[in-house]
Amino acid sequence: xxxxxDFLRLSASALAAGCLIEFPKHAxxxxxxxxTYGVQLYMVRRQAAKDLAGVLKAIRxxxxxxxxxxxxxxxxxxxxxKEMVADAGLGLVSAxxxxxxxxxxxxxxxxxxxxFMVCPMLPEDQWTSTAGFEKAAQDFNRWGAKVRxxxxxFAFHNHCYEFKPQQGGVTGWKTLMDHTDPKLVKMxxxxxxxxxxxxDPAAMLAKYADRARLIHLKDRTAGAPIGxxxxxxxxxxxxxxxxxxxxxxxxRQARQQGIRYAFLDQDETAGPVLQSMGESxxxxxxxxx
Numbered sequence: 001x002x003x004x005x006d007f008l009r010l011s012a013s014a015l016a017a018g019c020l021i022e023f024p025k026h027a028x029x030x031x032x033x034x035x036t037y038g039v040q041l042y043m044v045r046r047q048a049a050k051d052l053a054g055v056l057k058a059i060r061x062x063x064x065x066x067x068x069x070x071x072x073x074x075x076x077x078x079x080x081x082k083e084m085v086a087d088a089g090l091g092l093v094s095a096x097x098x099x100x101x102x103x104x105x106x107x108x109x110x111x112x113x114x115x116f117m118v119c120p121m122l123p124e125d126q127w128t129s130t131a132g133f134e135k136a137a138q139d140f141n142r143w144g145a146k147v148r149x150x151x152x153x154f155a156f157h158n159h160c161y162e163f164k165p166q167q168g169g170v171t172g173w174k175t176l177m178d179h180t181d182p183k184l185v186k187m188x189x190x191x192x193x194x195x196x197x198x199x200d201p202a203a204m205l206a207k208y209a210d211r212a213r214l215i216h217l218k219d220r221t222a223g224a225p226i227g228x229x230x231x232x233x234x235x236x237x238x239x240x241x242x243x244x245x246x247x248x249x250x251x252r253q254a255r256q257q258g259i260r261y262a263f264l265d266q267d268e269t270a271g272p273v274l275q276s277m278g279e280s281x282x283x284x285x286x287x288x289x
Contacts, residue, residue, distance in 0.1 A: 033288040034255045036091070037281070038066025040216065040265035044273055045072055052076075056088035058274055063281045068263045069095035069112075078111035093261060094188075094214060096120040096157065099136075103143055110150040116213060117147050118188050120157045127161045133172040137179035144184025155186040155213050160197035164228035182210050190216035190265065191245055196234055198226040201250055209257050215250075217280070218266040219243030237266050239276055241283035248287045 039059050041048055048055045049072055056067060067090045073081055085092045094116040097105045102119055109117040119140070126132030144154040162173040176185075189212055194201045205212050220243045224236035240247055251262065269276035 032285060034260070035251060035288065036066055036261050037064050037284055038068055038091070038094075038261065038263045039064050039277065040068045040096070040263045041070035041073060042096070042267070043265055043277070045070060047273065048072055053084050053088070056085060056090055059277070060089040062274060062277045063285075064090075064264070064277070066091045066093065066261060066263070068093075068118075068265075071096065071098050074105075074108065078108055082112055094118055094155075094263070099123055099139075102139075103146065106143075106146050106150050109147070109152060114152050116153050116155050116186075116188070117143075118155045118157050118214070119143070121159060122162075127164075127172065128166070130166045130168070130170060130172070130175055133162075133166075133175035134179055137176050137185075140176070140180050140185045144181065144186075148184060153186050153213060154184060155188045157188040157216065158190055159193045159230060160228050160234060161230055163197035163199060177208075185211065186213040187211040188214040188216060190218075191250060192216070192218045192220055192237070192265075195220050195245055196224075196226055196236070197228060201245070202253055205250070205253055205257060205259075212254070212257060212259060213261075215254050215259060215262045216265045217247070217262055218264065219245050219247075219280075235268060237268055239266065239269075239283070240264070240280040241287075242279075247283075251284075251287070 044055050044059070052073060059067060067085055067088075069081075069092070076084065082092065092112060093114060095109060095112065095114055096118045097109065099119055099122060102117075106117065122132065122136050126136055140154065140156060147154040156176070158173070162176065163171050165171050166175075187208055189201065189204060191201045194204055217240060219238045219240050221236045221238050222244050227234060254262065264277060264280055266276060266280070
């Protein structure tokens with residue numbers, strides 16, 4: 001249940017970061033130099049579980065104008081959730097839906113008024129075989145057609161496990177790209193996870209320009225080892241501008257390719273999460289000036 005105490009606690013954290021701003025209601029369309037910045041709700045999953053409405057308002061007070069939803073929010077009916085987002089002054093174009101129930105959520109996504117329905121991850125038992133990725137490709141093509149018919153676009157959000165070579169040396173990523181229809185299956189490219197997998201984010205954006213629709217942002221600490229495994233050994237997260245990823249170049253390239261939405265998605269933060277958000281937002285404003 002949302003309480004004023006919870007919201008004041010969240011807002012106090014933002015104030016301590018020096019990033020509270022005044023905003024008009026329904027201000028979600030605002031952008032900086034052609035890119036609209038938002039937050040993936042997973043970043044505040046612990047706080048949102050207790051006070052979703054307060055978290056949404058705090059995110060807007062930090063400066064972000066979009067929210068990308070995560071399944072923790074879907075206990076609310078679509079109309080109620082839309083109103084909660086709008087009351088916070090945020091826009092809503094994209095949301096993540098878990099693989100097992102994805103197909104059953106298409107009508108819910110349409111009711112939310114989304115432009116993009118995103119599958120964030122494959123089930124772990126499909127990560128280690130070509131057959132697992134082939135199954136995902138078949139599902140993605142079917143879901144993509146269903147999502148298109150509902151007036152939206154389907155996208156997949158990458159991590160690093162997709163780039164691990166399978167038997168015969170073929171990666172799961174190649175299997176997905178070879179067996180999905182680019183007209184139906186788009187991409188939400190996570191710049192951190194591409195880098196963690198040893199990929200060049202700029203090259204990937206260019207190679208898959210026909211699929212790239214959205215990007216995720218979090219920086220990566222210097223000297224961190226690359227790899228394909230998920231978990232603690234892959235978590236080298238830091239705020240934007242404090243790591244090694246070339247954000248000015250990547251964001252400029254994304255804009256030039258027609259990408260208009262970028263979501264901060266720092267899975268874990270060393271300090272208070274709203275303070276971390278504020279640091280990254282001020283960096284985005286600086287490089288976009």
